[in-house]
Structure formats: structure tokens, C-alpha cells
Amino acid sequence: MSVTEPTRFQVRVRAPIDEVWHALVDPGALRTWLSEYAEVDLPSRYEFWGRYTPEGDRPRQRLLLADGKVLRFAWILGETETVVEIALTEDGGETSLSFSQTGLPDYAAMLADPGSSLGMMYTFWALSVANLVDHVEGRPLTARCDLTSPLMNEEVRIDAPRGEVYSSIADPAVFTRWFGAHIEAETHVGGRWAMGSLENDPEPAKIVDLVPDSKMSLAYEDGIVASWELEESGGGTKLTFVQSGFSEGKPPYGMWMGWLSGLAELRRFHEVDPWLPIWVDVHLEGTPEGLIALDGK
Incomplete structure (x- = not known):
């Protein structure tokens, strides 16, 4: 190592x-x-x-x-x-x-x-x-990752219209802003989705479900599926995020915690005015160039 x-x-x-x-x-x-x-x-x-x-x-x-x-x-x-x-x-x-x-x-x-x-x-x-x-x-907390459980399902309420939350997930430019990593995607069913660049990712995820204002699902080469489902809720949006398709004997906890931290920033993106990402500077040795995007613009 x-x-x-x-x-x-x-x-x-x-x-x-x-x-x-x-x-x-x-x-x-x-x-x-x-x-x-x-x-x-x-x-x-x-x-x-x-x-x-x-x-x-x-x-x-x-x-x-x-x-x-x-x-x-x-x-x-x-x-x-x-x-x-x-x-x-x-x-x-x-x-x-x-x-x-x-x-x-x-x-x-x-x-x-x-x-x-x-x-x-x-x-x-x-x-x-x-x-x-x-x-x-003084804001609601995101669920922590239970490292003794294979269940990966989380619901959060976001104080923003469903269409705006959907755009934050389906539009790679907006996704890049709040998630803090550069995203490239072909936004149609069967299209490729990559954290970083499509050109440099040998195994990008694929969009396997895309319903405007309601749902987006990504499938990875190893069989893991990440899904966002949106419902209107009291003038805001209830977002259900699920990760599935993995072996219960070896749950992808690291990936799950990364997605959960993203949900926390997604909620801040829509609810904190003026919004700036909490992340000012990140250094991970060996990170591909262009992966981390922290300017909040």
C-alpha cells in the first residue's frame, strides 16, 4: 500500500x-x-x-x-x-x-x-x-453510516421546490457546484456519468433511469446502483437516496459515506443564503486533476 x-x-x-x-x-x-x-x-x-x-x-x-x-x-x-x-x-x-x-x-x-x-x-x-x-x-444532521449494517437508504427533506432539487442532480454543471467534484455526464438513459472526466474514466457509471423532476439512477461496472427519488413535501422536497446492488458481505461503506456527505452539502446548497461550500481547500495525494472543485461559483 x-x-x-x-x-x-x-x-x-x-x-x-x-x-x-x-x-x-x-x-x-x-x-x-x-x-x-x-x-x-x-x-x-x-x-x-x-x-x-x-x-x-x-x-x-x-x-x-x-x-x-x-x-x-x-x-x-x-x-x-x-x-x-x-x-x-x-x-x-x-x-x-x-x-x-x-x-x-x-x-x-x-x-x-x-x-x-x-x-x-x-x-x-x-x-x-x-x-x-x-x-x-443549528441545522439538521445527515445520517451517519452504520458500519454494522448493509442497509444504505436515507431520506432528507430539502426546503426547495422539487424541480430545483432535480436540476441539482441531473445537471452535471450544477452537480459539480455543490458536490465539490467535477462531474461530466451524457444526460439521457444509457448515457455515461463520470466523477472527473468521461475521457479519462475507463469505467464510467451509466444512467439507467431518468424521469424528469422525479428520479435519476446510476449503475456502476461492479453492479452498484445509486438512485435519487424526489417527492413534493409541504412546499419542499423529500429526497430518498438508495445505494444497492452490492454484496451484503462487503458493503461499500466508503462510497456510502461520500454520498451522505454530498447530501449534507446539497441541502445547504438549497437552504443557506448566501451559499458557499463549507470546503475551502482539499488536498488528497494522488487525486486526479479536475476532480476537486471548491470555488462555489
């Missing part, structure tokens, strides 16, 4: 720095946005585990630093000790959060072994941080 360091990203949080710090170190808050179980006793203990945490049968973290602005802890995954650092800086009345984690595989290695605990870290933290941001901003 190719290992590089560090993976890092930066997000914007519309909340004061002390509220973000409290959410990072309060065990009750951690149980809300991060993990099933959490125990914190600063400056000596910072642990979380449970069904939402990779290798969560027991705590595997060791606190290194917690000073009110920087949280650093070691986290052993498999036989690899990674180090997670979350640093906060004040930005007016808001907060800039910088994240890094050492010891992770590069992007290509992650794609080759997405079911490994190390390979899941990218999307685990994408979902977790999206929920952290919504938690401190």
Missing part, C-alpha cells in the same frame, strides 16, 4: 470558535455528530468508538494535545498509527477549521481498497465534518 502524508482540508464554519471547540471536546456533542460512544477527560483522554466508527469495537485513540484551539490525537487503524489534527482559527465571528491526518493511502490506493479502514478515512471525515458544521450552525 502506498502511504503519503498528510491528507488535509479546510472548512468554513458559521459559528464562533468557542462553540466549535466545545463541539469537538464535549462527549455529548461528539455522540451527536461523530460517534455512537465518546469519552473525554482533558488533558489525558479523548476516545470515540461504536458502530459509526471504523474499527469501532473499542477506543483506539490516544490524546496528544488539546489546548483550546488545536486538537491532536493518534488513532491506530489496522497496524498503522495515524495522527489527526484539527486546528481552529477565528475569522470574524466565524471559524476556520483546518484538518490533517497522516499515514493514509494515496487516492489511487484508496480506490484499490476502499473497504479498508484507512481507505474509508477520506469519506468518514467528509461526512463527520459536514455534520459537525451543521451541528454548531
Whole structure:
């Protein structure tokens, strides 16, 4: 396995720095946005585990630093000790959060072994941080991924008309804006759909169902199907997202967490005015050029 360091990203949080710090170190808050179980006793203990945490049968973290602005802890995954650092800086009345984690595989290695605990870290933290941001901003949270269950079905309500939400999914240019990755697609049944570029993707997904204002489904070469279904709901939209077609003995948890983190941003895209993506900067070693798009324009 190719290992590089560090993976890092930066997000914007519309909340004061002390509220973000409290959410990072309060065990009750951690149980809300991060993990099933959490125990914190600063400056000596910072642990979380449970069904939402990779290798969560027991705590595997060791606190290194917690000073009110920087949280650093070691986290052993498999036989690899990674180090997670979350640093906060004040930005007016808001907060800039910088994240890094050492010891992770590069992007290509992650794609080759997405079911490994190390390979899941990218999307685990994408979902977790999206929920952290919504938690401190007082918004509904996205469902966490139950790593003990093969069920991958989530419903969210979005305060926007169904046609607008459908366009966000079916139009690759709009999809690119909120999802944070460059999307190219041939928007018809049988058309190709790629995260990145169609030219460089040897196995793009195919659009297997497309009903205007109601549904879009993608099928991948390995048989996995991702489906969005939309219904009107009290002036807004109920979106049901389902991932299916995989072996229940090896659920694609990493992919599922990535899609869930996308749902969190899709809801913000329609409900937060003015909208900007929470993601300011992302660095994943070995990411294909053009995959990450963070300008929010």
C-alpha cells in the first residue's frame, strides 16, 4: 500500500470558535455528530468508538494535545498509527477549521481498497465534518453510516421546490457546484456519468433511469446502483437516496459515506443564503486533476 502524508482540508464554519471547540471536546456533542460512544477527560483522554466508527469495537485513540484551539490525537487503524489534527482559527465571528491526518493511502490506493479502514478515512471525515458544521450552525444532521449494517437508504427533506432539487442532480454543471467534484455526464438513459472526466474514466457509471423532476439512477461496472427519488413535501422536497446492488458481505461503506456527505452539502446548497461550500481547500495525494472543485461559483 502506498502511504503519503498528510491528507488535509479546510472548512468554513458559521459559528464562533468557542462553540466549535466545545463541539469537538464535549462527549455529548461528539455522540451527536461523530460517534455512537465518546469519552473525554482533558488533558489525558479523548476516545470515540461504536458502530459509526471504523474499527469501532473499542477506543483506539490516544490524546496528544488539546489546548483550546488545536486538537491532536493518534488513532491506530489496522497496524498503522495515524495522527489527526484539527486546528481552529477565528475569522470574524466565524471559524476556520483546518484538518490533517497522516499515514493514509494515496487516492489511487484508496480506490484499490476502499473497504479498508484507512481507505474509508477520506469519506468518514467528509461526512463527520459536514455534520459537525451543521451541528454548531443549528441545522439538521445527515445520517451517519452504520458500519454494522448493509442497509444504505436515507431520506432528507430539502426546503426547495422539487424541480430545483432535480436540476441539482441531473445537471452535471450544477452537480459539480455543490458536490465539490467535477462531474461530466451524457444526460439521457444509457448515457455515461463520470466523477472527473468521461475521457479519462475507463469505467464510467451509466444512467439507467431518468424521469424528469422525479428520479435519476446510476449503475456502476461492479453492479452498484445509486438512485435519487424526489417527492413534493409541504412546499419542499423529500429526497430518498438508495445505494444497492452490492454484496451484503462487503458493503461499500466508503462510497456510502461520500454520498451522505454530498447530501449534507446539497441541502445547504438549497437552504443557506448566501451559499458557499463549507470546503475551502482539499488536498488528497494522488487525486486526479479536475476532480476537486471548491470555488462555489
